[in-house]
Amino acid sequence: MLRLNTHMRRVGWLMTTEMLYKWRQLLLVFGIGFALLMLYYLVPAFSISDLIRGLTNPNTTFNFSSSRTIYSVGRAFINVPDSYGLLKYHITYFPLALYGIGLLFNSILFSEYGDTMSRRFHLSLPASIPEKWGAKVILSLVVFPLAFLLLYQLYALITYQWGALRGMNYVRLSLLDPLLWHHVGYYLLYGGIFFGLASCFKKYGIVKVVLFFIGIRLATSILMSIIMIILLPDFDTDQLSDFFSLSGYRSFVFDNEHSFKEGFISHNLLLSNPWILGVVAILSLILSYLKYQELEA
Amino acid sequence: MIEITDLGFHYTPRAPILRGVTTQLRGGMIYGLLGKNGAGKTTFLKIIMGLLRPNSGEIRVKGYNPTRRQTAFLSSIFYVPEDPFFPSGSLRRFVQSYGPFYPSFSKALFFELLEIFEVDRSVSFSSISFGQRKKAFIAFAIACQTNIIVMDEPTNGLDIPSKRQFRKVINHVINDSRLMIISSHQIRDLHSLIDAVIMVDEGEILIDHSLPEIEECLRFEVFRSEPGDEDLLYYERVPGGYLGVRAGRYDHSSLEIDLEILFNATLDRRDHMKVLLHKTQDYAQA
Numbered sequence: 234m235l236r237l238n239t240h241m242r243r244v245g246w247l248m249t250t251e252m253l254y255k256w257r258q259l260l261l262v263f264g265i266g267f268a269l270l271m272l273y274y275l276v277p278a279f280s281i282s283d284l285i286r287g288l289t290n291p292n293t294t295f296n297f298s299s300s301r302t303i304y305s306v307g308r309a310f311i312n313v314p315d316s317y318g319l320l321k322y323h324i325t326y327f328p329l330a331l332y333g334i335g336l337l338f339n340s341i342l343f344s345e346y347g348d349t350m351s352r353r354f355h356l357s358l359p360a361s362i363p364e365k366w367g368a369k370v371i372l373s374l375v376v377f378p379l380a381f382l383l384l385y386q387l388y389a390l391i392t393y394q395w396g397a398l399r400g401m402n403y404v405r406l407s408l409l410d411p412l413l414w415h416h417v418g419y420y421l422l423y424g425g426i427f428f429g430l431a432s433c434f435k436k437y438g439i440v441k442v443v444l445f446f447i448g449i450r451l452a453t454s455i456l457m458s459i460i461m462i463i464l465l466p467d468f469d470t471d472q473l474s475d476f477f478s479l480s481g482y483r484s485f486v487f488d489n490e491h492s493f494k495e496g497f498i499s500h501n502l503l504l505s506n507p508w509i510l511g512v513v514a515i516l517s518l519i520l521s522y523l524k525y526q527e528l529e530a
Numbered sequence: 531m532i533e534i535t536d537l538g539f540h541y542t543p544r545a546p547i548l549r550g551v552t553t554q555l556r557g558g559m560i561y562g563l564l565g566k567n568g569a570g571k572t573t574f575l576k577i578i579m580g581l582l583r584p585n586s587g588e589i590r591v592k593g594y595n596p597t598r599r600q601t602a603f604l605s606s607i608f609y610v611p612e613d614p615f616f617p618s619g620s621l622r623r624f625v626q627s628y629g630p631f632y633p634s635f636s637k638a639l640f641f642e643l644l645e646i647f648e649v650d651r652s653v654s655f656s657s658i659s660f661g662q663r664k665k666a667f668i669a670f671a672i673a674c675q676t677n678i679i680v681m682d683e684p685t686n687g688l689d690i691p692s693k694r695q696f697r698k699v700i701n702h703v704i705n706d707s708r709l710m711i712i713s714s715h716q717i718r719d720l721h722s723l724i725d726a727v728i729m730v731d732e733g734e735i736l737i738d739h740s741l742p743e744i745e746e747c748l749r750f751e752v753f754r755s756e757p758g759d760e761d762l763l764y765y766e767r768v769p770g771g772y773l774g775v776r777a778g779r780y781d782h783s784s785l786e787i788d789l790e791i792l793f794n795a796t797l798d799r800r801d802h803m804k805v806l807l808h809k810t811q812d813y814a815q816a
Contacts (some may be wrong), residue, residue, distance in 0.1 A: 243601070243631070250627045254617045354615035356581055359604035359631045530581040 243360045247368035248376070251342065258341045266334040267388055270326055323389065323406055328416045331381055335420055336446060338377050339427040340439035342369050346528070347436045353530035366525045370518065373428050378417045382408065422510035429517025432524045531557045531678065531709045532578060537587035539573055547573045549733045551587070557677070558706040559740070562724035563713035564793055569730045571713045572612070575680050578711070579609045592677065605633055608676045612683040614667040616655040621666055624655070632674040640673035647695055661687045668696065672703055681712045685719040697723050717789040727789070729796055736796050739807055741787055745780035747806055750788050763802065764795035777806055 252259070345351040355365070389406035406413075427442065434441040532555040539548040547570045555561060565571045576582040577589060580596030580603070589596060594603035617624060621644070629635040644651050647665040655663050664687050671679055685693050700723060704710060711728075714720055727744065729737035737744075748763075753772040757765055765774030773788060775795050780787075796803045 246627070246630055253619065253623065253627055257618070350611070350613055350615040351617075353581060353609070353611060356599065357579060357604060357607075357609050358628070359601050361601045362599055364601070529583065530576070 240361075240364060243364050244368045244371065247358075247360055247365060248372055251368065251372060255341055255344065258344065259338065262334055262337045262341065263384065266330055266337075267384065270330055270388060271391075324412060327385060327413060328419070330385070331378070331416055331420050332423055334381065335373075335377060335424055336427050336442060337439060339373050339424065339431040340442045342373055342428075343431045343434075343438055346432070346434070347438055349530060352528070356528060356530050362522075362526055366522050370428065374421055374424050378420050378424070382413060382417065385413070419507070419510070422507060422514045425514025426510070426517045429514075429521045432521035531555055531592055533588075533590045535588045537577065537584050537589060539570075539577060539582065539584050546733050548577075548584075548730075551730075551733075551735055553728065553735060553738050555709055555711070557709050558704070559725045560700065560704055560710045560712060560723060561726045561728055562717075562720040562789070563711055563728050563730065564717060564720075564737075564789070565713075565715070565730040566797075567715065570733050571730055572682055574730060575609070575682050575711065575713055578678075578680060579607065580604075581609075605631075606676050607678040607680065608632075608671045608674050610668055610671045610679070610681040610684055612686055614664065616663050616667070618654070618656060620654045621649070621651055624666075625670065628670070629673075632676065634675035636673050636675060639675070640669055643669035643672055643699060646699060647692065661689060661692060664688065665692060665696075668699075672699065677708055679708070679710045681710065683714055683716075684712060685714060685716055693719055717793055720789060727792070729793065731797065731800075736800065736804060737792070737807055744787055744792065744807070747777060747779070748775050748787070748792070749778040749780060750775050750785040750791060752785060763806075764791065764798050766791065766794060 345355050358365070360368075386406070386408055393406070427446075430442045430445055431438055434445075532553075534551055534553050534555075537548055537551040538546060540546040551574070563571050563574065573582060577584050578591060578596060580591075580599050583597045591603060592606055594600055594606075596603060625637060625640055629637060629640070641651055644666065647669055649658070649662050649666050649669070653662075655666070658666075664684070668681070668684060671681070685696060688696060697719075700710065700712075712720060712724065724741070726740040727737050728735060751774055752768075753765070753774060754770075756767075756772055757774055759774075759776070762774045762776050765772050773785075773791055775788075775791050778784075
């Protein structure tokens with residue numbers, strides 16, 4: 234019991250020091266993330282005249298044709314068909330922010346890998362390898378999602394109040410909303426992968442992790458598209474459109490019906506299947522532990 | 531306290547950095563680690579710290595294998611690198627964050643050392659000079675009260691009064707349960723501080739002797755004019771004459787060990803010095 238307490242205490246100190254000395258980077262990432270969300274919420278289209286129209290005429294409908302993403306944001310904010318308009322907004326932007334900020338958060342967790350001085354100091358600290366690695370895992374997979382949930386609640390409250398002031402009858406996003414916990418559950422799987430990726434890069438970790446993840450998505454898209462085109466030439470994409478639009482998935486490669494095919498397949502079979510994701514996440518965590526053991530300064 | 535047997539390290543096999551290094555370092559001693567730039571001093575220290583893994587040989591530090599980086603091992607050793615990590619925030623926060631990791635850490639000693647080093651305890655690392663930061667880091671290293679302190683070029687960046695303070699503090703804190711290794715190419719900074727010399731060159735140890743062992747076989751002498759003496763192992767011009775070293779025992783007519791002359795003589799008469807010093811060591815051990 235005493236030994237366990239000692240281990241837990243050291244893990245606690247490690248987590249505290251991580252937060253204390255990386256707070257500037259973390260604040261920057263969280264700040265930019267939420268500023269972008271607020272910008273998307275407040276600015277339905279990227280023009281001053283649309284902003285003024287949106288703010289002064291809450292029920293105006295806009296037809297944005299340039300991009301689906303901007304269109305959906307605009308629709309959620311301005312052309313509110315029912316009280317679920319804001320919830321639709323959260324459906325898109327909660328996971329986007331969670332995974333985006335989560336990816337950067339994991340990179341920051343390993344920022345000392347790119348700096349010899351802090352890496353040397355970190356490795357010399359009297360704590361075992363499992364304790365040091367464990368502290369990072371807890372920060373990534375427990376502290377971050379909980380902190381994000383609370384901050385997003387604050388954000389949802391602000392947007393709710395803003396809508397209420399403008400006479401809109403929005404649904405208030407609850408902390409217990411299954412939507413949030415569904416994505417937090419998925420974050421635990423994606424977070425494991427982010428964690429593994431972040432531990433692999435020493436220099437320019439953040440940039441490399443983002444590029445690597447985009448690369449994986451691209452590679453999977455290309456692979457699955459090829460498989461779909463070969464195996465299912467007459468695949469009916471219409472029936473999938475509802476599911477697809479909710480998933481928020483976009484193909485980086487194809488912009489026609491093929492994107493639906495590979496999007497559906499990769500979404501269901503590769504990148505969103507919880508079992509496959511779980512296996513990849515566990516392998517990533519094991520990889521990160523092995524990398525941590527091997528780390529030199 | 532530290533046992534090293536046939537240690538080898540390389541980044542590429544064709545360019546070994548350390549080869550066949552064997553030595554034993556005892557408690558209660560301050561070892562001066564000397565060597566040219568790129569001789570392998572920092573690599574040697576990093577291997578002791580467990581920051582690098584040797585390619586061959588064995589190393590035990592207080593019975594621990596450093597590469598496993600166990601907590602008990604890390605609690606007993608502190609590394610002061612040439613360019614230490616200075617996090618953002620105040621010294622007070624630094625101590626509050628990292629002090630608890632070291633079981634014997636003494637906050638009172640840390641603040642006492644800061645006073646000796648004339649560093650303001652309320653400042654942040656970012657607002658003071660490199661020398662001040664380094665002194666604060668050295669104070670932290672000593673306040674952790676680990677059995678082993680490894681310092682790589684600790685006097686780099688320190689001004690002359692600070693170097694004197696550094697020597698005073700080190701002499702004050704050394705005791706039989708402690709071992710210090712101080713690497714430096716500023717040899718004069720180690721004068722009157724170290725008890726033993728380890729000299730590394732081209733990846734191997736040339737000298738691994740205590741100062742009394744060196745005094746048993748080498749005499750340092752001063753000459754007014756250029757000496758023509760063939761027995762002299764090495765000499766060089768200094769202000770006011772020449773300083774040289776020859777085989778022989780230290781006595782009241784000879785000078786104290788001059789580390790710079792010893793260093794240069796060893797590089798110049800490598801094989802001769804090795805034979806001479808090893809004979810003395812064998813004799814001392816017998």
